[in-house]
Amino acid sequence: MNQKALKTLEYHKIIGTLTEYATCDSGKELCRNLVPSTDFHEIVLSLKETSDAVTRVRQKGNLSFGGVKDIRPSIKRLEVGSSLGIVEILSISSLLTTAARAKAYGRHEDSELPEDSLEEFFRLLEPLTPVNTEIKRCIISEEEVSDDASPGLHHVRRSMRSINDKIHAQLNSILNSNRSYLQDAVITMRDGRYCLPVKAEHKSQVSGMVHDQSSTGSTLFIEPMAIVKLNNDLRTLEIQEQKEIEMILADLSNQLAPYLEELETNFNILTKLDFIFAKAALAKHYNGSEPVFNTKGIINIKDGRHPLLDPAKVVPINIHLGREFDLLIVTGPNTGGKTVSIKTVGLFTLMGQAGLHIPAFDGSELAVFEEVFADIGDEQSIEQSLSTFSSHMTNIVQILSQADSNSLCLFDELGAGTDPTEGAALAISILTFLHNMKCRTMATTHYSELKVFALTTPGVENACCEFDVETLKPTYRLLIGIPGKSNAFAISKKLGLPDYIIEDAKTHLEAKDETFEDLLTHLEENRVTIEKERMEIEAYKREVEQLKNRLTQKEERLDENRDKMIRSAREEAQRILREAKDTADQTIRQINKLAKDSGVNKELEAERSRLRSKLQDVDASLSLKKEKSKSQKGIDPKKLKLGDGVKVLSMNLNGTVSSLPNAKGDLYVQMGILRSLVNISDLELLQEESVSIPGGKGNSKRGGSGSSSTRISKSLSISPEINLIGMTTDEAIPQLDKYLDDAYLAHLPQVRVVHGRGTGALKNAVHKHLKKLKYVKEFRLGVFGEGDSGVTIVMFK
Structure with a gap:
């Protein structure tokens, strides 16, 4: 890379x-x-x-x-x-200490993090901890x-301390006994030996x-004879x-x-x-980002800020070059930011290419160039007797002799310093x-001819630095695709130049120049609009x-509140259901106690009415809170038959239909010994086969006694199990x-007798009674999942 470009673009800063x-x-x-x-x-x-170091x-x-x-x-x-x-040695120790600290810094605390490009540097460091520890033990400071x-x-220094103590004791003794002879009551050192300051006359x-x-x-500084030997001994020890x-x-x-290579x-690694x-x-x-490099000559800088300008005042610019066009001509008034734009691209x-991040937005693209050439600034040289134009042209000649398709060329005020017509043509x-060499080029100019050249030549594009005529200040925004105006007339008028002078100046413009400026004015007005x-x-x-975000947040809050309400309703439903189950269990136990005695129909009916009332309250509570399963389907009242197996959802109990639903959808369901009025909406049809209603023929196997209506009645009311827990033997057997008897008449193949474990007396009594029954085929204790030894399974003939 040529040094002139590095200097011109202020790379050294x-x-x-x-x-x-x-x-x-x-x-x-x-x-x-x-x-x-x-x-x-x-x-x-x-x-x-x-980038990895930044991370x-x-x-x-x-x-x-x-x-x-x-x-x-x-x-x-x-x-x-x-x-x-x-x-x-201390320098080596300092290096090893830094190596140890860097190696610890380089370790990933999270082993799942991917390795980066610096991982190998940290891995190759060798802190040589044992050697470094020995150095630190032996050497305290320089x-x-x-x-x-x-x-x-250790032995030598202990001896030196002992002799020092003797010397000081001896000198203190001499000092105290001859104080009048001494200039000062102090002990001094001369040529590494202890002396006393004695007055010359003494x-x-x-x-x-x-x-x-x-x-x-x-x-005079005298070494007393009494300590000469001690001083000699001290010198020997030193x-x-x-x-x-x-x-x-x-x-x-x-x-x-042995560790020269590691050192x-x-x-090298730490450096x-x-x-x-x-x-x-x-x-x-610089608040920089990593540019994306390519070898296609494409430059696309997003919100680039020149690093040497005040970050609080610099205006970000967007520049692209090398894709649709490879030559960009930037026009506009002075102090508008044209030079800063091309300097930003070059720098x-x-x-x-030096591996540094650039102060631009993420994803900015840069191309690899073999050479960067820049002709920027006033190149006038008094010593060499060169005018501004001559010095610029000398530089341009050198650039043209070296530039190729792998070069980036930057020109500031190309062709300036000479006759405008000739300068523009040149x-x-x-x-x-x-352009014919496919060299990526940016140039700034005031010449209208170059604006026309950019408009009429493929692969060449205009750009301008925006200027606010109202405030007479540049905005420093670079607008690609729009040629800039010099705004000389507008600026002069704003500064107070009389209108008649401006109008006279316009008469000196050629028609084509005026038309072109009018076109630019029209384009600028359209662009602003x-x-x-x-x-x-x-x-x-x-x-x-x-608004969309707020609506989304509102919907999320509504969904969250709805979920909370549903959860709360379910919890309330579960609480009510538990309460209903407790009430049902209590009622069933009460019914069992009342059923043991005779003449309790009124009490039994009253208890059943109280239970029905309680369950209806439960249904009413759950109707507002229960969310039916999506898979659950409503039961068609016309298809419901007596004896169909159903599940009462509010009670979580299985039963059989004992009456068809009325106009309101209410019907009676037999759940064991409990018969309850429920609504059809609280039922779920079971997939199992309905309880059979035997006919007159082919059903004489299980007892010919009893009519068909008796068997139907039994089959509708019987439960597949009986619970004897809590009863005495005398209460349980009847x-x-x-x-x-009822189960046999209902043609149940088997039943489940729950007697519990306890002392075993109830179980033994049940088994003894079962052996006496002729219609019992066999019986056995329950297995795991059936109740184990607390249950007896009875099979009928």
């Missing part, structure tokens, strides 16, 4: 901002050296890495690489077997090695070695201490030597990650040459969408005997 986001020196160096790539796959991978930062926060130091010189020294210094780094160092009073004197000569430290550093260097890999996360930080700074292309010729209508339509669409 983007790189400067990017470099600030890198946290280590090597990462900053990568940022500074970043240039746009021309390899499609490399660009796509680089953008993917940036990780959004999920886990930022990752700092400030601890990454350049350890490459230290690695070279380790290769040749040299020992490293404290600072070098100036201090831990006492516990080695036994030898030099003979303190025996020892003179190490220094003050600038005035009034004070030498031993340094040797121990060198041994420790040599040992740590030997521990690091270099860690450094690369710092660079990638700097790109992610830049994307966040976005450079940023995208500009058309240059653009025609580039269409734009207003489009905005109104968009507003109506938004309003309709809002009840059982009468029930078995």
Whole structure:
């Protein structure tokens, strides 16, 4: 990529901002050296890495690489077997600590998340935790090695502390006994040895070695003879201490030597990650998105914002190029945003090919170009004696000699700086040459001839930067497909230029120019009208969408309330049904007790009436709350016959029809010993065969005694089981005997006698009685699902 285009499009300013986001020196160096790539796959991978880093930062926060130091010189020294210094070892430790932190950051907490392009970087990091732990144990800081780094160092430093204590004790004793001879009551150090500041006139009073004197000569720094040996011993220990430290550093260097490859890999990966996360930080700074790249020369920027303009003031622009047309001519007044438009396209292309996100809407497309050429700004050079036109033309000549179908060319005010007629003709010729080469080109101009050229040439399109004549301010919106007006007359009139001058100026226009300007005015008026209508339509669409959303929310609330009401009604129905069942059970038990005695018809009938009344109340309560099953079908009263098996839904009991329904649909249903008046709407016809009504012939097998009407009566009223639980043996046997007679007469094949487990006395009495009955074929205890040993199944002959 040519350096002139990078400078003209201010690419270096983007790189400067990017470099600030890198946290280590090597990462900053990568940022500074970043240039746009021309390899499609490399660009796509680089953008993917940036996007993945943005995602990780959004999920886990930022990752700092400030601890990454350049350890490459230290690695070279380790290769040749040299020992490293404290600072070098600490730099390696800092690198390993950063590697450990980065590796932990790179782990996915959710194993189901897909791997991204950064996964391999984090996986290849080797923190070398044991070695790093040993370094941290031995070295406290750049100036201090831990006492516990080695036994030898620990012993030497303990001896040094002991001698120091002796020296201070001796010096304090001398200081206190000779205070009048001393300049100050302090202990000082000279040449690494402890001394006392003695007045010059009392030099003979303190025996020892003179190490220094003050600038005035009034004070001598004397090492008393009493501590000379102690100072010598201390100096010897200091030498031993340094040797121990060198041994420790040599040992740590030997521990690091086998991991030279891992150290270099860690450094390279962390540098690369710092660079990638700097790109992610830049994307966040510019609120950028990943552009979609293609090799077809197609550019489609959606709501692009030039990154170097104030984000609060910049107006997003939409530009497309390379699909229907490959040459775009942008016209319009000065300060209208034409130059910003072509700079945005050029800078976005450079940023995208460098793997950087662009400040535009998601889904913006960019193309890979081998070269980007830009002739923008005032190229006048006084030193080279070049006019504006000459300097521009020199640049254009170089561009034309290098541009091809894989290039993007950007021209600002093409052909300006010379005679308008010649400049326009030259500009058309240059653009025609580039257009024939299929070179993607954008050019800004004021020349009307270029507007006509764009209107009449296939593959060339006009565009303009919108200008509000009323406010004399540009809107900075780029409108593709519409040529721009210079608006010179309108602006001059708005600024106060007399009308007669403006009218005179119009007379100097050629007829074709005036007609063309009128056409542009008409097009502009139509565009403004269409734009207003489009905005109104968009507003109506938004309003309709809002109304639709509100209606949908209202329907959802209604559905939710309806579901709540249905649930509440069902719960209430279940409660009423449980209450009805409890009442029915209580009533049945009461009827059983009353039936044991004779002469209780009135009481029995009263109890039955009370039960019917209660069940009718239940029916009335459920009629408002019960939601019938979709699969349930109503019973046709005309098809209902006596003896049909039905289920009473409100009581959840099976029974047989004992009377046909009246005009209101009410009929009697026999449920065991309970006979109740119910409505046909509360019944469900059972799929089982109806209870048979035997005829006169062929039914003499089970007893010839009793007429047909007796058998019908029994078959309608008998239950398939009898419950004897709670009765004594004397109470149960008569009840059982009468029930078995009725069941036999009703031609039931078998019945179920419920006697419960208890002590077994009732069961034994039942079995003893069954053995005496001649019409009982056999009997057995119930199995699982029938009641087990609490039930006896009786089969008739």
